[in-house]
Amino acid sequence: MSDTTPDLSLIVLGYRNFQRHTQRCLESLLPWEADPRFEFLVIDNGSPDDSAAQTQAWCGKHDKFRAIPSDCNLGFAGGMNLGAQQARGRWLLLVNNDTLFPAGALDALHRVLQDAEGDVAMIGPVTNAAGNGQRLWLPDRNEHELLNIGVQLMTNPTGILIPTYRTDFFCVAIRADTWRQLGGLDTGFGLGYYEDFDFSLRLSQAGYRQMITEDVFIVHTGSASFQGSKEAKALLKRNKALLKSRHPDVRFEHVREGNLAVLEAYHHLVAEQRWSTELQARQCLRLPALKAEAPRSFLKRLMWKQRCRAFGKETNHTPRSFFPAE
Numbered sequence: 001m002s003d004t005t006p007d008l009s010l011i012v013l014g015y016r017n018f019q020r021h022t023q024r025c026l027e028s029l030l031p032w033e034a035d036p037r038f039e040f041l042v043i044d045n046g047s048p049d050d051s052a053a054q055t056q057a058w059c060g061k062h063d064k065f066r067a068i069p070s071d072c073n074l075g076f077a078g079g080m081n082l083g084a085q086q087a088r089g090r091w092l093l094l095v096n097n098d099t100l101f102p103a104g105a106l107d108a109l110h111r112v113l114q115d116a117e118g119d120v121a122m123i124g125p126v127t128n129a130a131g132n133g134q135r136l137w138l139p140d141r142n143e144h145e146l147l148n149i150g151v152q153l154m155t156n157p158t159g160i161l162i163p164t165y166r167t168d169f170f171c172v173a174i175r176a177d178t179w180r181q182l183g184g185l186d187t188g189f190g191l192g193y194y195e196d197f198d199f200s201l202r203l204s205q206a207g208y209r210q211m212i213t214e215d216v217f218i219v220h221t222g223s224a225s226f227q228g229s230k231e232a233k234a235l236l237k238r239n240k241a242l243l244k245s246r247h248p249d250v251r252f253e254h255v256r257e258g259n260l261a262v263l264e265a266y267h268h269l270v271a272e273q274r275w276s277t278e279l280q281a282r283q284c285l286r287l288p289a290l291k292a293e294a295p296r297s298f299l300k301r302l303m304w305k306q307r308c309r310a311f312g313k314e315t316n317h318t319p320r321s322f323f324p325a326e
Contacts, residue, residue: 006039009089013079014097018051022097032106033064040065041083046073076192077185096170100219102150109216121178121208125216130168133258137289150217158278161211162265169196171218194239256293
C-alpha cells in the first residue's frame with residue numbers, strides 16, 4: 001500500500017430526508033475533514049426524494065466527502081457494498097446516517113484500531129441505542145446530554161475491548177482485508193435486517209474476533225428508514241428465518257443478555273485486578289438495566305434475578321466529573 005492509503009474509510013449510507021438525518025451526521029464529522037487518516041464516502045441509496053441531489057451539493061462544498069449515488073435502493077447490504085468497493089482504507093467504518101459523532105470520537109476510534117491485535121477484525125463502539133451489549137443504559141437523555149456523556153467517556157478511556165457474540169452495524173469498524181475475504185455483506189437479505197448478524201457469525205466462523213470498544217461512544221438517534229412499517233415487520237420475519245436457515249445454531253438474544261455478558265466480562269476484569277475508575281463509570285451505565293429489563297414472566301424473572309445476583313447493588317461511586325449535570 002502507498003503512503004497515501006487512509007487508515008480508515010468512512011462509508012455513510014443515506015436514504016431519504018437528507019437534511020433531517022444524513023446532513024447532521026456528516027456535519028458531526030466535519031472536524032476531521034482535513035485529516036489524511038480518514039476518507040469519507042457518502043452513499044445515497046436511491047432515495048425517492050431529492051436527497052441524492054442534496055448529497056451531491058453538500059459534498060461539492062466539502063472536497064474530502066465524496067458523493068456516490070445509486071440509481072435504486074440496493075438495501076443496507078448493497079449500499080454498504082457499493083461504498084466498500086471504492087474505499088481505500090485499511091479499515092472500513094460502516095455508518096448509518098442516523099448517528100452523530102461526539103467531539104473526539106474519530107480520534108478515539110483511530111487509537112483503538114491502531115492498538116487492535118491482528119485477529120481482531122471487527123470493532124463496535126458503545127452507544128445509547130443498540131440491540132446488544134454495545135448499548136449503555138441512558139434512558140431519557142436528550143441529544144445534547146448524550147453527546148456530552150460521549151465526550152466524558154472518551155476523555156476517560158479504559159483501554160479495554162470486550163468480546164461480543166454479534167455486532168450492531170449502526171456504526172462498525174471492519175478490517176478491509178477481512179471484509180474482502182468474506183465477500184462483504186450478503187445482499188440476499190434485501191432491503192435490510194439481519195445482514196449484520198450474518199456477517200458477525202461468518203466473521204467468527206472464519207476465526208476472527210469481534211469486540212466492543214468501551215472507549216468510543218457514538219450517538220444513535222434511531223432508524224431513519226422504514227422501521228415499524230408493515231413492510232419492515234414482514235422483512236424482519238423473512239430475514240430471521242433466512243438467517244436461521246444459514247446458521248442453524250444461531251442464538252437470538254434480548255439486549256439484556258448482551259448487557260449481562262459485558263457485566264460478566266467486567267467481573268473477570270475485577271478478578272484479574274484490571275479494574276479501574278473508568279470501567280466503574282461504564283458499569284454504572286449498565287447495572288440499572290438489569291432490573292429495568294428483567295423478563296415479565298414470574299419464572300423467567302426469578303431465574304434472571306438469580307443470574308444477576310453476583311453483581312450486587314448499583315455502585316454510587318462514579319466521579320461526578322465523568323458526567324455533566326443533566
